Amino acid sequence: MIKRIPIAQSIVLLISILSVSASSYAxxxxxxxxxxxxxxxAAVSAKRIERDIQSLVSFGTRHTLSETQSxxxxxxxxxxxxxSEFETISAQCGGCLEILEVKDTIAGEKRIPDPVEVVNIVAIQRGQTMPNRMVMMSGDIDSRVSDVMDFTNDAPGANDNASGVAGVVESARVLSKYQFNGSIVYxxxxxxxxxxxxxKILADYAKQQGWQVHAVLNNDMIGNTRGINGVVDNTTARIFSEGTRVTETKEQASTRRFTGGEVDSASRNLARYIDTIADRYIDNLDTMLVYRLDRFGRGGHHRPFNDMGFPAVRIMETNENYNQQHQDLRTENGIEYGDTIEHVDFDYAAKLTSLNAVSLAAMAxxxxxxxxxxxxxxVQPSTQLQWQKSADPAVTGYRIYWRYTSEPQWQFSRYVGKVTSATLENIVIDNYYFGVAAVNENGIESPVVFPGYVGAFAH
Structure with missing residues (x-):
């Protein structure tokens, strides 16, 4: 006997089925x-960042060759x-941070002629399922004045780079309240x-330990909003990233010449990922993707990680003020020189710290x-992509991305499920760049991986 369903009830049932299907599809x-x-x-505090910058400034100078016993x-x-700040944070989260001094003695260098112990303070928040998979946020402790060898005069280094270190410590405070699949290094x-x-010391240590370093976010000057060019801007930031890897072999370069990838290194796609995070989660912040290793002819602490082959970028303010960088404290012709705390915009530093914290959390x-x-x-009408089956238990599927070769950001995407290959029918390989991201059960994605060595995150 066939049970008849009233028309009105049938319509409601059909709408319900379609709604569920649409929800699952979405x-x-x-x-x-x-x-x-x-x-x-929202949890990042400008007040705590101000307090931390003031604490770092209070040490007078943090020059690498300066006093170590006081x-x-x-x-x-x-x-x-x-x-001690990392130890306090760890105590509050039940010992969730592993705190290390990663150090080495340096001598015989132009700027370190005599033996000096260079000490990094590192805190590791181990992941629950993939503890050897690392994403890192870094900032520089040391400061300087006009003479790079002057280690006695006051060098407050409020923006360069107490702001970056304060951001690292504050990120640890916020993220230590959560548990992640992968590990976070502060x-x-x-x-x-x-x-x-x-x-260089930490990159070497990471390699020796066999860390799978998938991201280094180096923060160097994240607190200035008044540029020497006269621009006052608290709504933008720059992300610098290298193009092709310096570790690329001649054979790999030859392959890239014919397949592309000059703007799709792992570092570039890490930068794109952070840019997307800014658009989605950080109010009133637009990030500028700068296709250059660092500022013109200059360097930062992400470079040693790039030299080792790790994906690494530099995050910083958009408009620098050179009168407040590497300067003796003085006033000349009415101009105040020196990197003092009065020039730091704490709300802006908090905004860039939020960008880091959210990016680290999403990737972890x-x-x-x-x-x-x-x-x-x-010479085919369609494009095929393949990748290795992942041992990461967080994987529930993959998303294919593609874009026109002249576009800076990924334009199109398609979720393909938990598979290890996919074909994009009638999408010609010649006209686009392609990549693949892994997705977890909540829809959080990894950075996009461009095919081949040039785009690989695995070291």
């Missing part, structure tokens, strides 16, 4: 907003203060002004970026 094909990432952005002056006192690096030695919750991504489709 969950697979559209980005899902993450309230917890909004919560992380409790109140010099880089030694500054390092111990940072370590790094206060030394020796930057003398030759990027702290970064997301699955690892896909590995061994390959592409084919020459």
């Amino acid at each position: 969950a697979q094909t559209e980005y899902l907003e993450q309230q917890k990432l909004h919560d992380i952005a 409790e109140t002056r010099g880089i030694g006192a500054a390092r111990r203060w940072i370590k 790094a206060a690096l030394s020796g930057e002004e003398q030759g990027l030695f702290g970064g 919750w997301a699955p690892a970026p896909p590995s061994d991504v390959t592409i084919s489709g020459a």
